[in-house]
Amino acid sequence: MDVLQRLGQNIRRLRRARGLAQEKFALQFGIDRTYVSGIERGARNPTVTVVQRFADALDVPIAELFAEIE
């Protein structure tokens, strides 16, 4: 399992758990909507600071976004 896909799946899972659409989520935290899409699909390779912004937006420690999927 690729690290980018794992990251994307974790972000998608946590975002949906909060009942937020991609666009609403993106607007709310100043991230581009198409970029959120690309990251959730594992098609993008974001920098650490961007991953940190996702962690802040989702209110979880950054390490949790890299957690293994059972």
Added chain:
Amino acid sequence: MDVLQRLGQNIRRLRRARGLAQEKFALQFGIDRTYVSGIERGARNPTVTVVQRFADALDVPIAELFAEIE
């Protein structure tokens, strides 16, 4: 504590725990020594795939590189 500095300190700590100088570590894993230096100092903002390479080199899960420092 900035996420980049935390990342850098974790990498440095784990590298030294393995008794490796930056240069030896860098050579061994095909990373430039000065690039290792920049990341350990928190002066660089690497992408996820680069962080994954460090995790592989140090033989730890990527999440561990983002662990909080006590």
Added chain:
DNA sequence: TTGTGACTGATAGTCCGTG
């Protein structure tokens, strides 16, 4: 043994749109 500034090609990240 490591820190640092400067550099070039590659890609991160934004903004516009479509089905």
Added chain:
DNA sequence: GCACGGACTATCAGTCACA
């Protein structure tokens, strides 16, 4: 509600000489 594309600018990847 989301995937995907094109075009664009800012920043990163990777390397070097030097201290």
